[in-house]
Amino acid sequence: MWKITKTESIPIYQQIIALMEDYIEVGKLLPGDRIPAERELATMLNVNRSTLSKALDELSARGIITRKQGSGTRISEDKWGVFTGQKTNWRHYVSQGSFLQATPYMDKMKQLLHESPDGVIDLASGELPVQLIPKISTPALSWQTFLAEEGSEDIAGYQPLKETIRDMIARNHDVQTNLDQIFITSGAQQALFLITQCLLTSGDAIAIESPSYFYALSIFQSAGLRIYALPMDENGVKLDELEQLYRKHRIKMVFVNPTFQNPTSLTMGIKRREALVKLCAKIQVPIVEDDPYSMLSFTDYSMPPLLKKLDPDNVLYIGSLSKIMGSTTRIGWLLGPAAVVTRLAEARKEMDFGLSIFPQVLANHVLNDADFEYHISWLRQTLQKQRDLLIACLPEGLKYHVPQGGFHLWCQLPSDKNWTSRSFDIFLEHKLLVMPAFLFGIKEPAIRLTFTRLNEEDSSEFRWRLRDIIMKLNAE
Structure with a gap:
């Protein structure tokens, strides 16, 4: 060799x-x-x-x-602190471009799904299955109608949709926003991409939660950014760690998912939120608040205020319809200072990433449909039942936090062995798709289990496969 x-x-x-x-x-x-x-x-x-x-x-x-x-x-095994923007490696330009980075484990999962789709139990996919997407009829609109609606669109998005989102954010989160502070995007990832490309510079350091799904995104390294782990506890990111990162690496931006965080499903407490925005304002570091799950709370308790509400000027807020209407919706929004919205919108126009009027008109119709609130209520109840079904399948001895919303359950595995990325191949051998902790930037015996696709038919088989895996792990 x-x-x-x-x-x-x-x-x-x-x-x-x-x-x-x-x-x-x-x-x-x-x-x-x-x-x-x-x-x-x-x-x-x-x-x-x-x-x-x-x-x-x-x-x-x-x-x-x-x-x-x-x-x-x-x-x-990780990419914490790695700076990939120093030089272009033309030798691997085609095969290893920044947006094509995939881990061997993810490749194995894709191969397994392709080879034996009927035998696989998928608790890895973070997308809604078809049966959970809202059954809301679309309006009968002519081609001329769509063309006429283009007159209601500027570079930041379709005006009626921006008005709908402004009213929805005010109603749900008590956050008051002007229309020139709203930017309609092709999903949350386009908003993240534009932030990294337009507001940061190659070589800049950013902090993201650890663990975090942000870690799996290639957009940060494609922009030449250095990412640093911001450890968490049960109340959210640790502020003393953020201060140390800032002093050591001159962090330029902080990315967080404070409500039903992916992958842990933890929600940052109000005191920690207040302290976070206060600290970031003090050190003049902007916060990007990604919020895909706040509509999917399983309780009637009031949610902590958005970071955007606590500090409107220093927080860029990103929302999306993909977790409630399916990933193909491709509609998201960014709330920020008007100057930032204009900068990002102009950059998108220069990149020819213009957003089609069609999904915007349809999204506006769905959000204003009388059945939309009913669908959200039904989706919450359905996801809560599937969460309970998943928990009922878990063998004794596993440690987990019961999620109060969202899609995911974070589960700690037996830790009395030396875990490597290859250790998780045992799940693939049992045709059980899960998301190991190393995919989220931490080297721990933990997995993310997504319950959106679990059903009664698969639950019994899932129970036996997982118990067999745990028994084998304990026997090693």
Whole structure:
């Protein structure tokens, strides 16, 4: 395995780097794999140690490997702090573009779904299945009607839809917003993409919750940003950790999902929210508040105020219809200062990412439909029942927080073993799709279980598969 064909036209240390990158690309080396000790590897490659050390130093600087005294050198399992915007690696431009990064585990899940779709139990997908999407009829609109509606649209979106969202945010969250502070986007990810491309600069440092689904998004690294882990407790992000990150790395922006957080489903408490906006205002660091799940609360208790309500000027708020109307809806919105909305809207226009009038008109119709509130109520009740069904299937001894809203349950697995990313392959062997903790940026024995697709028919089989997995894990 460890062999290079030396050529005089390329420095030997660069050939070693290329060999390692090739092995990672084809799956011969996986995240967490340990490579031989330096002296042993130099002998296997038939190179001197100084040449090998130079190659390893560059691989380490790129974040491809991690070197720790006592534990050896391993292929990196995460991307915390990695800066990918320093240079263009044309050699892998097509096969490893920033938006094509996929983990071997995700590839295995996709392959399993393709090969045996009927035998797989999917608790990994974070999207609504078809049967939970609202059965709201669309209006009979002519082509001329849509063309006429274009007169009600500016670069920031369809005016009637912005009015509907303004009224909905005021009604649901007591947040008052002007129309020039609302930006309609093609889903939440377009809003995130435009923020990273237009408001930040390559090399900037940002903080995201740990664990967080933000970690799995390639948009941050594609923008050349360095991402740093912001640890959490049961009340939300730890503010002392944020202060340390700011002092050490000069954090330029904080990204949080404070309500029914993905993947933990925890909700940040009001005191922590107040302290967070106060701290960020003090250090002049903007907050991006992603809020896809707040409409899906399972309780009648009032929710904590949005960060946007607590500090309207320093918070960019992102909402979306994808979690209540299906991912194909592709309608989201950003609430921010008018100058920011204008900047992002103009940038989208320059990129030719204009948003079609069709989904905006239809979304406005759905949000104003008399059956919309009924659908939301029904969806909450249905998701709560599926949450309870999932919990009833869990074997004793597993630790979890009962989610009070959203889609997900965060479950701690037996921790008395040495977990690596390969340890989670046992779920694939049992054709059970889950989202391991390492996909969210932490190295812990934990999984995210999404209950949107669980039904009575699969629940019994899921129970036995999971119990078999836990028994095997405990026996190791």
